[in-house]
Amino acid sequence: MSSQILNLTQGKPAPDFKISLSKQDDTGKRVTLDEKYTDVNGRITDFLKVNNGTSQHGIFKLMYFVESYFEKLNQSSFYPFIEVVFEIKDDNHYHVPITLSPFGYSTYRGN
Structure with missing residues (x-):
């Protein structure tokens, strides 16, 4: 699993951008x-490595820490963070x- 952030106002990738990955357990936590x-x-190219023993099936959440990124650029932003929740049902990337x-x-499922 991977992610990438493109800063549209600068027309280039967003380096040093914090992202966390979580998974919903059987109790919903x-x-x-x-x-x-x-x-x-x-880019972050190595979330959910196959060899780490974590099942890739389930409901996941990526949290993008928007406010802290824009603060480093001396810009204000409307979103303090973005949460993207999605379900993985197969072993595809x-x-x-x-x-x-x-x-x-904007977000979408890429390849």
Whole structure:
């Protein structure tokens, strides 16, 4: 599983952007699995590594820490964070990108 953030106001990737990944357990509680920062290309390529023993099936949430990113750029933003909740039902690769500006965003399932 991977993610990427593109800053639309700058027309380039968003490096050093904090993202956390959690999974819903059998009781409905969310358990944080990992927390990382994007690389210079605005990417995190290694969430949910196959060999770490974590099942890739289930309901997951990516939390994008928007406010802290824009604060580093001396910009205000409307969203303090973005939560993207999705379900994985197979063993395919999932890529969840975000296109972002201080006052809007879009996401989709990439490849």
